[in-house]
Amino acid sequence: MMINELVRMHHINKYFGRVQALNDVSLSVRKQEIVGLLGDNGAGKSTLIKILSGALRADSGEITMHGKRVDIRNTTDAIKMGIETIYQDSALVPQLSIARNIFLGREPTRMFDLMDQQKMNDVASKLLKQVGISKNIPPTTPVSALSGGERQAVSIARALYFESELIILDEPTNNLGVEETQGVLRFVRNARDTGHSCILIAHNIYHVFQVVDRIVVLRRGKTVADDIDPKKTTIEAVEHVITGMSL
Amino acid sequence: MALIDRVESPPAERTSLVQFLIARPEFGPFVLLVLEIVVFNALSPAFLSALNISNLLAFVPELGMLALGMTMLMTAGEFDLSVGSVFGFTPIVMWTLYNEGVTGLEAAFIISLLLAVLIGAVNGFMVTRLKIPSFLVTLGMLLVVRGTALYITDGFPQSRWTTDSPLLGILVGDFRIGEIRIFNSLLWFIAFSIILGYILMLSRAGNWIQAAGGNPNSARARGVRVDRTKIMLFILTAVISAWAGITSSIRVATANPNSGTGYELEVIAMVVIGGTALTGGRGTIIGTLLGVFILRVMRNGINFTDVPGLAYNIFIGGIILGMMALHSWLERRHHAGT
Numbered sequence: 001m002m003i004n005e006l007v008r009m010h011h012i013n014k015y016f017g018r019v020q021a022l023n024d025v026s027l028s029v030r031k032q033e034i035v036g037l038l039g040d041n042g043a044g045k046s047t048l049i050k051i052l053s054g055a056l057r058a059d060s061g062e063i064t065m066h067g068k069r070v071d072i073r074n075t076t077d078a079i080k081m082g083i084e085t086i087y088q089d090s091a092l093v094p095q096l097s098i099a100r101n102i103f104l105g106r107e108p109t110r111m112f113d114l115m116d117q118q119k120m121n122d123v124a125s126k127l128l129k130q131v132g133i134s135k136n137i138p139p140t141t142p143v144s145a146l147s148g149g150e151r152q153a154v155s156i157a158r159a160l161y162f163e164s165e166l167i168i169l170d171e172p173t174n175n176l177g178v179e180e181t182q183g184v185l186r187f188v189r190n191a192r193d194t195g196h197s198c199i200l201i202a203h204n205i206y207h208v209f210q211v212v213d214r215i216v217v218l219r220r221g222k223t224v225a226d227d228i229d230p231k232k233t234t235i236e237a238v239e240h241v242i243t244g245m246s247l
Numbered sequence: 248m249a250l251i252d253r254v255e256s257p258p259a260e261r262t263s264l265v266q267f268l269i270a271r272p273e274f275g276p277f278v279l280l281v282l283e284i285v286v287f288n289a290l291s292p293a294f295l296s297a298l299n300i301s302n303l304l305a306f307v308p309e310l311g312m313l314a315l316g317m318t319m320l321m322t323a324g325e326f327d328l329s330v331g332s333v334f335g336f337t338p339i340v341m342w343t344l345y346n347e348g349v350t351g352l353e354a355a356f357i358i359s360l361l362l363a364v365l366i367g368a369v370n371g372f373m374v375t376r377l378k379i380p381s382f383l384v385t386l387g388m389l390l391v392v393r394g395t396a397l398y399i400t401d402g403f404p405q406s407r408w409t410t411d412s413p414l415l416g417i418l419v420g421d422f423r424i425g426e427i428r429i430f431n432s433l434l435w436f437i438a439f440s441i442i443l444g445y446i447l448m449l450s451r452a453g454n455w456i457q458a459a460g461g462n463p464n465s466a467r468a469r470g471v472r473v474d475r476t477k478i479m480l481f482i483l484t485a486v487i488s489a490w491a492g493i494t495s496s497i498r499v500a501t502a503n504p505n506s507g508t509g510y511e512l513e514v515i516a517m518v519v520i521g522g523t524a525l526t527g528g529r530g531t532i533i534g535t536l537l538g539v540f541i542l543r544v545m546r547n548g549i550n551f552t553d554v555p556g557l558a559y560n561i562f563i564g565g566i567i568l569g570m571m572a573l574h575s576w577l578e579r580r581h582h583a584g585t
Binding site: 075076079080091092093094095096100103104105106107109112113114115117 | 446449450451452453454455457458460461462464465466467468469470471524528529
């Protein structure tokens with residue numbers, strides 16, 4: 001086992017009917033490391049991530065956290081273990097306010113189940129600034145009134161506040177404007193400095209190159225590269241690894 | 248570009264109190280209620296007489312309690328068609344037990360409420376665990392419960408025996424404020440409104456209820472016990488329906504196995520007129536109180552006009568359609584550009 005290893009997925013296999021989506025895939029993430037997970041459509045990135053976030057179960061293989069074997073049966077288990085996943089269409093409740101969404105399931109309460117809304121709003125305001133929303137959006141604004149990037153920011157704020165050890169971002173920059181994309185990438189960089197690890201999945205290799213420490217490439221359900229250093233290679237070279245065409 | 252708009256005009260700073268009130272989903276129903284009262288008062292001075300207000304307030308709590316329960320349930324994304332049958336069935340059980348000398352009245356009251364707990368729990372279990380839509384589950388329950396009420400009474404009303412139990416006074420005793428006669432049921436109704444309003448808007452349970460209706464999958468992923476929340480709300484709705492039915496039976500001194508027939512739809516209408524979403528996620532107790540009064544005042548006030556009583560439903564239907572159009576328009580305007 002590597003020192004400083006946070007999560008390792010060992011020899012994961014997953015079938016959908018007779019189609020093998022993942023073939024003996026292993027993936028590890030160190031503490032305070034940002035891993036870029038790349039691959040063409042259908043390479044198995046989403047399947048692998050869904051297994052780690054509890055949305056799917058592997059047919060075989062195991063997952064360890066801090067070197068200990070864990071059983072991730074569902075998304076609630078994953079969140080409890082400190083694995084937070086942020087999807088493109090973020091899993092927020094549109095009718096609820098920003099603050100109520102951030103604290104959903106873990107609301108601070110006083111007597112008689114009364115929610116401490118003062119605290120929730122204060123924390124939410126601070127978090128929104130921290131994730132790069134400088135605009136003056138009250139934390140009582142319903143999520144339905146937010147733009148796509150702002151919703152991502154709320155999901156990210158939630159992951160930050162509850163000190164998730166591993167934050168998985170699945171295509172976080174899809175459908176975002178230039179400024180919002182920069183906000184998300186800035187967050188990913190900051191996350192490392194504040195002690196979090198990240199797995200970043202993105203179609204846009206340029207975005208991945210800007211922030212990650214290491215690139216892992218899947219092709220047709222297999223790992224074809226798991227230690228590419230973006231500082232020592234070019235985007236073109238990585239594209240060739242992804243598509244499987246030789247230089 | 249909504250983003251840029253927001254930079255120029257932060258809503259928190261520019262919105263005045265008047266604008267805030269107008270933006271509330273309860274504003275439309277409030278205006279409609281005031282309009283009704285003004286129109287009926289103009290048409291007949293008897294409308295606002297002490298006697299008529301007493302009559303209005305005697306019946307409002309009974310349907311109103313059903314509407315309170317339904318509001319909570321609909322916010323969580325479910326509804327209950329069996330409320331009217333529980334309203335008719337539970338007083339039958341209570342008075343039959345008492346009249347037959349099986350138990351005292353207080354014990355019979357408790358047993359009836361426990362039966363309601365059971366009915367609600369079965370509804371909730373079948374909807375959440377067996378994943379059957381609440382429309383079908385509660386439609387079936389409506390028939391089972393109403394059928395049982397008819398069967399055990401042979402279809403005859405149970406008359407109320409004389410009793411000196413303090414329960415009657417506690418539930419439906421009356422007093423006067425000036426010339427207006429008030430039943431204790433109105434005080435219970437106010438108390439339930441405050442408690443449920445508190446739960447829905449300020450408590451953690453309320454956050455879970457709204458999340459369960461708004462996006463159940465993401466709520467579940469955050470550790471919200473969505474199924475348990477819904478089961479508790481089905482139980483709440485059944486128990487408050489039983490309470491309302493028993494209240495009604497005491498006030499009119501008889502328990503009719505057919506009472507409450509058709510209430511489920513009138514109650515759902517009251518709730519959606521008030522601004523609670525039929526699809527869940529958004530609910531308002533204040534809106535429901537307005538919705539209850541809008542329909543009750545309409546039914547009551549129409550007696551003072553030249554409109555034939557048989558035309559009543561035309562107005563009710565018109566109100567429902569009009570308010571739905573208003574809510575939908577406000578919703579779209581509110582989220583324009585996002």
